[in-house]
């Protein structure tokens with residue numbers, strides 16, 4: 001994400017991502033901040049390399065950031081319910097319903113989502129999660145997101161049907177789908193999913209590799 005000129009990278013998984021192979025060069029990614037939702041390998045795979053190469057600040061939960069601090073990365077821990085003002089905006093760590101083991105099997109703490117508030121927009125990043133009533137707190141107390149990044153691939157997270165319900169709970173009609181197509185169990189039928197969102201009046205973006213879009 002380019003937020004007012006600050007480069008904020010979310011859960012980088014590039015080197016071992018079959019969809020990204022040959023399409024993204026790590027040297028071209030120059031993050032100032034790396035936001036992490038949990039410790040699974042398909043979310044933190046390229047954190048160490050990118051953080052060290054760019055001096056990026058790694059933001060995540062206490063256990064995840066400790067793991068990267070041990071690898072000489074610059075880190076800042078948040079925990080669920082906590083918020084912090086960064087130069088690009090306010091980041092609030094929210095709960096997610098998932099698990100969070102690190103790639104080496106060590107404890108990755110609690111998984112989380114984020115709400116990012118900039119001077120112009122509010123973006124909800126659900127992280128890997130199932131549908132949760134916690135989502136109703138967002139529009140009620142923190143403001144309706146202009147855009148929500150929701151997992152839709154099913155099997156390991158909520159599927160598209162629950163993501164549509166989640167969009168309703170957070171009162172957001174612009175969704176970016178994530179956590180789909182990378183591995184066989186989470187391959188989706190794009191036409192079916194797009195139509196299901198369209199039928200509910202929700203705009204769905206299914207980003208392809210290197211696709212750029214604005215909020």
Ligand code: NI
Nearest residue numbers: 038040098128
């Ligand atoms: Ni996960």
